[in-house]
Amino acid sequence: MADLNLTKQAANDELAQLRETLNKYREAYYTQDAPLVEDSEYDQQYNRLLAIEQEYPDLVTPDSPSQLVGDSVDPEFNKVTHDIPMLSMGDVFSEDELAEWSKRIEKNIGQEADYNVELKIDGLAISLVYENGVLVQGSTRGNGTIGENVTENLKTVESIPKKLPRPLSFEVRGECFMNKSEFVRLNNERQAKGQQVFANPRNAAAGSLRQLDPKITAHRKLNTFMYTIVTFDDLNVSTQHEALQTLEELGFNVNPTAKVTTGLKGVKEYIEHYGELRDGLDYGIDGVVLKVNDLARQQQLGNTVKVPRWEIAYKFPPETSETVVKSIEWTI
Numbered sequence: 001m002a003d004l005n006l007t008k009q010a011a012n013d014e015l016a017q018l019r020e021t022l023n024k025y026r027e028a029y030y031t032q033d034a035p036l037v038e039d040s041e042y043d044q045q046y047n048r049l050l051a052i053e054q055e056y057p058d059l060v061t062p063d064s065p066s067q068l069v070g071d072s073v074d075p076e077f078n079k080v081t082h083d084i085p086m087l088s089m090g091d092v093f094s095e096d097e098l099a100e101w102s103k104r105i106e107k108n109i110g111q112e113a114d115y116n117v118e119l120k121i122d123g124l125a126i127s128l129v130y131e132n133g134v135l136v137q138g139s140t141r142g143n144g145t146i147g148e149n150v151t152e153n154l155k156t157v158e159s160i161p162k163k164l165p166r167p168l169s170f171e172v173r174g175e176c177f178m179n180k181s182e183f184v185r186l187n188n189e190r191q192a193k194g195q196q197v198f199a200n201p202r203n204a205a206a207g208s209l210r211q212l213d214p215k216i217t218a219h220r221k222l223n224t225f226m227y228t229i230v231t232f233d234d235l236n237v238s239t240q241h242e243a244l245q246t247l248e249e250l251g252f253n254v255n256p257t258a259k260v261t262t263g264l265k266g267v268k269e270y271i272e273h274y275g276e277l278r279d280g281l282d283y284g285i286d287g288v289v290l291k292v293n294d295l296a297r298q299q300q301l302g303n304t305v306k307v308p309r310w311e312i313a314y315k316f317p318p319e320t321s322e323t324v325v326k327s328i329e330w331t332i
């Protein structure tokens, strides 16, 4: 653990300051869909908070962002309870940190792990519930336990099947996002009408899904990539990779880039490859996700109060001025 060289009093004061600032940023980001700062700035301050809390665990308070998933739920929406919480995800910013995480996993399960490596899609998490093959409920992650019921809005999203080819009763989860091309179209339209433009596709997606009038959502053309099957009762699925294949067979939109690796072999290439391709994709990604592939092992590893232990996000470095220039190409 890094020695921060802080007295307890100084740590207490700094934590209070960080909590206040970060919770203000979170409110703007999650509730208003209008971020006050770049994600990299948020991440930097959040990681400082984590480092201090790690040194002084007794200074962790229930309102610390390290204990909270997402933010409050808009009271205008009906509520949905997530019986199995929709959690956040741990993140690392370097290959060394990734290797440390993987070492911990392998120590825990006693052998080299297989990982399913996926892109981290920059949108917002959604849950879809099917009964006898029919979509009956769609919701946002909300605070992880209570989400917003946005069923009618999600029914307007073309890539979401309203009826499955099999009469399954289950819940699936994934990411709702806005393609960069649609973001450009929408912002141009808003600019022409003198309306405020969205800061980025992620905020445009969140603002478009969390609408009280589904007709507005329908006009915004949202998209999805689904990646989690929550209940496997009727499905012959034992790994994350098989879950993705099954989702695809059932008609869901699944990101095509996922691959299985043994240990971290090939992960560096995947990270470099998609780090380079990133700006040319028509959807935002902010990193790469590693998931222990075996679902029984996932269960064994379990979750902390905020994140699953069996998955981690490797976050891409913040965009440089060169990549910002490249991504501006989407706006002309």
Ligand code: NAD
Pocket: 025, 026, 029, 030, 035, 036, 037, 038, 039, 040, 042, 043, 069, 070, 087, 088, 089, 091, 118, 119, 120, 121, 122, 123, 124, 125, 126, 141, 174, 175, 227, 289, 313
């Ligand atoms: P997160 O977005 O970093 O990670 C968890 C989420 O990743 C999941 O809920 C899911 O929606 C998503 N995800 C995308 N692809 C996935 C895949 N293949 N498999 C599984 N999940 C996938 O965590 P978070 O707690 O929702 O948010 C933290 C992030 O939000 C940070 O990156 C932070 O920078 C940003 N944030 C920014 C501000 C700001 O002011 N700019 C404020 C708060 C949070």
